[in-house]
Amino acid sequence: MKLKSLSRFAALPVLIIALSVQAHDPKEHRQDAEKPDCKAMKDMDHSKMDMDDPVMKAMMQKCVKDGDDGEEDSHTPSSATDDHGKHGVDNKKSSEHQH
Amino acid sequence: MASGKLLSCVKCLLAIAVIVIAGGAVFLYSGWYPMGADVPHNRFTYWILETLRERSIARAAGDVEIPMNLDSSDRLLSGGADYNDMCAGCHLKPGKTQSDFTLGLYPAPPNLTRDEHRGGINNALDQRRFWIIKHGIKASGMPAWGPGHDDERIWNMVAFLKRLPELTPEQYQILTARGDDQAEHH
Numbered sequence: 001m002k003l004k005s006l007s008r009f010a011a012l013p014v015l016i017i018a019l020s021v022q023a024h025d026p027k028e029h030r031q032d033a034e035k036p037d038c039k040a041m042k043d044m045d046h047s048k049m050d051m052d053d054p055v056m057k058a059m060m061q062k063c064v065k066d067g068d069d070g071e072e073d074s075h076t077p078s079s080a081t082d083d084h085g086k087h088g089v090d091n092k093k094s095s096e097h098q099h
Numbered sequence: 100m101a102s103g104k105l106l107s108c109v110k111c112l113l114a115i116a117v118i119v120i121a122g123g124a125v126f127l128y129s130g131w132y133p134m135g136a137d138v139p140h141n142r143f144t145y146w147i148l149e150t151l152r153e154r155s156i157a158r159a160a161g162d163v164e165i166p167m168n169l170d171s172s173d174r175l176l177s178g179g180a181d182y183n184d185m186c187a188g189c190h191l192k193p194g195k196t197q198s199d200f201t202l203g204l205y206p207a208p209p210n211l212t213r214d215e216h217r218g219g220i221n222n223a224l225d226q227r228r229f230w231i232i233k234h235g236i237k238a239s240g241m242p243a244w245g246p247g248h249d250d251e252r253i254w255n256m257v258a259f260l261k262r263l264p265e266l267t268p269e270q271y272q273i274l275t276a277r278g279d280d281q282a283e284h285h
Contacts (some may be wrong), residue, residue, distance in 0.1 A: 033276065033277035033278060034272075034276050034277075034278075035276055035278045036272065036273040036274075036276040036278055037269065037272050037273060037276070038273060040269035040272065040273065041269075041273065043269070044267075044269065044270075054170050054171060054172045054174075054175055054262070055172075055175060055262055055265070055266065055270060055274070057172035058172035058173075058175040058176050058179075058274055059270060059273045059274060061172055061173075061176065062176060062273055062274065062276070062278070063273065065278070
């Protein structure tokens with residue numbers, strides 16, 4: 001009986017400690033996080049880019065999300081995760097327009 | 100006669116073992132071995148430690164199961180931001196060739212922006228990277244990220260590492276900048 005109540009007393013601090021141990025939270029970095037420099041995409045050689053490449057898709061995704069100083073309509077369509085093949089063509093066209 | 104020879108041989112071996120152990124203990128407690136990170140190990144010690152490390156990691160990482168979708172853009176974005184926060188100081192980023200950590204740590208952390216594995220599918224390398232990120236490496240400066248990061252997040256970093264050597268500094272910046280919206284990736 002004594003042991004049982006003792007273990008309850010021990011369980012509480014253990015639980016509190018366990019809850020306070022959290023993963024490295026990305027939010028910690030948001031205050032000093034730099035913004036993606038999407039303007040640099042304009043200087044890249046678009047003819048050599050494969051629009052189906054995950055790196056390219058990720059960059060488009062990132063720059064669409066960040067709005068790229070209001071030029072997102074000329075960069076990408078509404079969603080970066082739908083038909084990327086089609087995007088590729090559209091994006092190529094739009095980037096040719098821009099540059 | 101033969102048993103007498105055998106006995107003396109055993110005694111001789113025992114004496115050698117005692118001398119070696121005593122010598123080792125004297126060396127151990129003497130403090131003669133240079134422990135500063137600015138003095139490299141001798142070749143023998145380095146070989147012993149490197150072999151121990153490589154064999155241990157290869158054995159432990161062999162059972163790690165690789166997810167199917169390592170080649171996804173979401174993984175690159177999530178893993179890239181974490182790499183930049185947690186790894187780039189030691190393992191560098193495109194356009195950088197050294198940092199205070201690469202100069203000062205011993206053994207020097209590998210430069211992960213170099214493609215020393217010639218790309219392509221390399222399951223053993225993926226398993227190895229996942230295991231090292233998750234468990235760290237003793238006495239090397241490489242921490243175990245497993246306690247604070249789930250497996251998915253670690254696989255995202257592995258996915259990013261696969262593409263890192265191909266990235267230009269501009270691409271790296273875009274992929275790794277957290278901006279305002281990275282929290283939702285985790």
